[in-house]
Amino acid sequence: MEENNENKYLFQVNLKGMIELLSEHIYSAPNVFVRELLQNGIDANTARKSIEENHKGIINVYLNKVDDTPQLIFEDNGIGLTEEEVHQFLSVIGQSSKRGDFNEKDFIGKFGIGMLSCLVVSHEIVVETRSLLKDKSVCWRGKADGTYTVEAIDNIEKAGTRVILSPKKEWLPLFEKEELKKNILQFGNALPITINFITDEGTEVLVDKDPVWLNKDSSKEDLLEYGRKTFNINFLDAFYLHSDKGQIDGVAYIMPYKVQFSGSKQHKIYLKRMYLCEQANNLLPEWTSFVKCIINTNDLRPTASRESLMDDDVMKEAKKELSNCFKDYLKVLMLNDVKKLSEIISIHHIFIKALAVEDRELLKMFIDYIPFETNKGHMTFLSIKTYNDIVYYTPSLDDFRQIRRIAGSQGKTVINAAYSFEVDLIQKIKISFPDIRLEKITPQDILDTLSDVVISDDERYQQFEKRANDLLKNQYCKAQLKQFDPIDTPAIYVANDEAMSNKNIQNLSNSGNPFAATLHNFIKKEDNMPTLCFNKDNEIVQNLIAIEDETLFNSVVHIMYVQALMLGGYPVNKKEMTVFNDALYQLLIMGMSNFIGKFDL
Numbered sequence: 001m002e003e004n005n006e007n008k009y010l011f012q013v014n015l016k017g018m019i020e021l022l023s024e025h026i027y028s029a030p031n032v033f034v035r036e037l038l039q040n041g042i043d044a045n046t047a048r049k050s051i052e053e054n055h056k057g058i059i060n061v062y063l064n065k066v067d068d069t070p071q072l073i074f075e076d077n078g079i080g081l082t083e084e085e086v087h088q089f090l091s092v093i094g095q096s097s098k099r100g101d102f103n104e105k106d107f108i109g110k111f112g113i114g115m116l117s118c119l120v121v122s123h124e125i126v127v128e129t130r131s132l133l134k135d136k137s138v139c140w141r142g143k144a145d146g147t148y149t150v151e152a153i154d155n156i157e158k159a160g161t162r163v164i165l166s167p168k169k170e171w172l173p174l175f176e177k178e179e180l181k182k183n184i185l186q187f188g189n190a191l192p193i194t195i196n197f198i199t200d201e202g203t204e205v206l207v208d209k210d211p212v213w214l215n216k217d218s219s220k221e222d223l224l225e226y227g228r229k230t231f232n233i234n235f236l237d238a239f240y241l242h243s244d245k246g247q248i249d250g251v252a253y254i255m256p257y258k259v260q261f262s263g264s265k266q267h268k269i270y271l272k273r274m275y276l277c278e279q280a281n282n283l284l285p286e287w288t289s290f291v292k293c294i295i296n297t298n299d300l301r302p303t304a305s306r307e308s309l310m311d312d313d314v315m316k317e318a319k320k321e322l323s324n325c326f327k328d329y330l331k332v333l334m335l336n337d338v339k340k341l342s343e344i345i346s347i348h349h350i351f352i353k354a355l356a357v358e359d360r361e362l363l364k365m366f367i368d369y370i371p372f373e374t375n376k377g378h379m380t381f382l383s384i385k386t387y388n389d390i391v392y393y394t395p396s397l398d399d400f401r402q403i404r405r406i407a408g409s410q411g412k413t414v415i416n417a418a419y420s421f422e423v424d425l426i427q428k429i430k431i432s433f434p435d436i437r438l439e440k441i442t443p444q445d446i447l448d449t450l451s452d453v454v455i456s457d458d459e460r461y462q463q464f465e466k467r468a469n470d471l472l473k474n475q476y477c478k479a480q481l482k483q484f485d486p487i488d489t490p491a492i493y494v495a496n497d498e499a500m501s502n503k504n505i506q507n508l509s510n511s512g513n514p515f516a517a518t519l520h521n522f523i524k525k526e527d528n529m530p531t532l533c534f535n536k537d538n539e540i541v542q543n544l545i546a547i548e549d550e551t552l553f554n555s556v557v558h559i560m561y562v563q564a565l566m567l568g569g570y571p572v573n574k575k576e577m578t579v580f581n582d583a584l585y586q587l588l589i590m591g592m593s594n595f596i597g598k599f600d601l
């Protein structure tokens, strides 16, 4: 079928809109023009090297003053552009000479939009260029209104390109010497090229050799010194990272202090040795947060904003290889420097635990050194298993708080396994070390081990339980008389998850919540309430049993109730706080009434 060209039109691009899109949505900061210009200089040299293998690339950055305003020139001795190429690549947005080229993968750029970032900060872009392949030079001028001019010039003697920018007034600070230097170094410090910075004060060589972190012969001291200068942290140790997948090389630095498991991770990620971003979320596993990394990838793909890496299959493979570098480092440390390993484990045990869940070999090697929080303080697994035939654990911090005191008095060692991966770790330990008995324990289990008091034997005990129950039911709590150690603990509050949730629902429905009736249906077993266990052998409890005075009895029970809540680490709600304060007030009045008038005698 013949094509009908009559009603066929070309899309028009609104350049002003494109620049706004770039500056406000695609690139996060206006200083990225420095990155884009350095990148074009590097790519032009890469292209030239495919023709002249031994060519030595240079980028000169000139900061001049013209009529009292700064003029910035990025000059490279790369392949340059012919007049046709200027029309084809510089003047068409989205057109790039780097796509489809036989050495496409060696270039950093590919989208054909980077140059536009200069129009965010400069009125126009002037490109003076001479191609290695032609003896003619041209000057291209592009403006934000979408117009450009091209003219022949004769002031360029050798192949290469000069990009000249004149800053917009609002972006003048970016063209100040120190700011510019900082940005060139931020993006370009690892580039495999010489970068000279030339101002009226002279020439400063900013970059001219490989960074220490990419040099496999660097000493540990050099690596640590580099890390200290880059992150302002005195790291504990450093080790190399490498992955064939993604062609990744770099260094991981171990933090000298504890870090949050879910804290923000700031690394330095380079793509083809150009600084890219701080985050490497999908490249490094979650448990690597105890290090800061400086890494370069030659083969992972950037997003169009060039501010993060694409999460693709290569990245998944690279992640595995990098994980192995961490594991290998720790295994070697186990053989060569146990002292350092113990130091790392004692500071970063959370991460080492998460890692050990993934790796059975590491689990077996490290488990003895890993500390756990127990009811007897922090203990390594070695001492836990040495002194206990059965080790208990609780997967909930609330349960642990409740259980820890009473379990200790029963000679039990309980591990607080509140992080989800700690429970996983315990399951893995069970599989890898079937001889070690690890058992889950709940507050209910502890409650079941407290000895019952046969209240029917003594009317006073029956009376006591009834009085305490009548009083505490207003707090959604049962009272029971038990016998347990330690004897100096008058009462403990025991509640499993269901009992706690019943209590919360009860509280909500009592506080005038409009869904009260509906909420009430959520209370499953009516009788599953928290329990306040009074210790029959405790001295205060024995006195309490004998108290007849209603006000005094109620006050003491309320105070013991709130104290037990606090001891177990439970929240104390407004109603509970009120009964506690009232009880204290009553006791004060009663206490003082014994003395009133005595001084007058």
Ligand SMILES: Nc1ncnc2c1ncn2[C@@H]1O[C@H](COP(=O)(O)OP(=O)(O)OP(=O)(O)O)[C@@H](O)[C@H]1O
Pocket: 036, 039, 040, 041, 044, 076, 078, 079, 080, 081, 089, 090, 095, 096, 097, 098, 108, 109, 110, 111, 112, 113, 114, 115, 116, 161
């Ligand atoms: N210094 C230079 N030397 C030679 N050619 C250049 C130079 N700067 C730009 N070019 C040409 O202009 C084209 C467009 O450059 P631009 O920076 O907009 O995009 P890119 O580098 O191709 O891709 P990206 O948007 O990913 O950076 C390049 O593909 C290249 O052909």
